[in-house]
Amino acid sequence: MHRRKSKFSAGKHKINHNSNTQGENVSFINARRTKPNFNHQWDDTNKQRFNKFTNLNVQAKGNINSAVSQNNNTNKIDNYISKIDFKNSEKIISGILEQFRANDLEILHRIDEKTLEEAIIEYRTDIAELAIIAYSFRKLLSKKHIFNSPNWKGFREKTINDLQLAIELSKKENKDEYNKKIKEIENSIEKTDQLLGHFIHDIVFNARTKLASSAYAYGLSLSQASNLLSANKDQVMELIGQTKISDEDIKSKTMFERIDFLKKNIPENKEKKVQKK
């Protein structure tokens, strides 16, 4: 049974299970966190893909829980990310290509985050599209029913060719062909997901919505965020409603203050007159 605390505080809520009367702190919104741990959610293949760098360190040191190896891993990723020029489409695509080849979800995640941040600051829709591609690849790679499908090999080869071509086209002054190629890559992701995925809305559509909600969290207005990512505003609103963005905001006025404003500007006697009529 879910029981919310009287005051919402950073999403911590108590859930009392029948078997556990003490209750445990879990997130109210993100139910995934109720799973025992990250490893239970994925099989070994996925774990290996996600923790590629960690596993390399583990093999070298023979210590699974070594905090040192994790720090080294984080440093390696930070170094890798810091070397990418996120203002330059060519460099971003090269990074995406490299990590897509390596099936590295963690670095792809960092690339989509940093690319989105740059797209927000520069308000560049072309870079925002690359964030969508990086995000979509990460999602495709994380789904084992897609990754293990016989169709994956063909998609992977085509995608690598397309990305290589996009890198070449991004160097040209005329960006028409480049933009066309980027659209083609997105279409190819959509088709693959529609063919192999379980959901009605494809990964690219969801990526637009998710990244637009992140752009909103970064401080862009709802329309600005939706337009930057070419996302559906209704869908973005729905997603924002499921996040903690509003709960973490700094409050400027209370509901009472806003209602008081309406009360002062809309006299009550006017209402009574209307009722009498």
Next chain:
Amino acid sequence: MKIVFDTGVLIGFSQTCLLPLFSEIKGDIGEFLITTGVKYECIDRVRNNMKFKLSSLRINDQLNDFVFTIQPSDKQLDDKTKEILNLTNSIFYISGRPLHIVDFGEAECLALLSLTKANCLAIEERTTRMLIEDPNALLEILKRKHHSRDIELNKEKYNKFKSMLGDVSVIRSVDLLSFAYERGMLKNSIKNKEYLKSALYALKFNGCSVSFEEIDEYLLKLK
């Protein structure tokens, strides 16, 4: 009283099936204004999207029933919109570059506010609301999110923006609904506090920028 509505409020009310309430409360409140841009975003743009078509049809019904007055786009509104857009998108600077935080749609609503001398904007999203009410709080959010960068607020531009807008208050769907409930305008549809609570939560989960804490605090103090 004149209230200018942004897209979000209409979408929020429509998604939660609360849209017919507008016709119930309009007579008591005054004039509800929207721009052609808002109409386009709520109706025309999602006409072919089957997930949101029902919502767009419901909003269209409200327009056909003259609940909302559509302000046609003209040169004066366009010029004002561009002026506001230029100002709002140069209030915050990040690493020496202006941060484009507001879009044409929101700027058009602000321009309509300014031209019609309306003193109330109904908007769900927090960026435009905070820009009007508390730009320093918005600056804090931007600093928190873009932690590695220098972010500045150009007070000169902000003051110009505020003087152009005049004395404007911002409300959200939850405020409008609660006001209507308190005034007894919704006796047929929002029968008691439990109905109100559910409606407020439904609006929140559909994207209204209100916190659980705000809703709970309001309901606790509501007689």
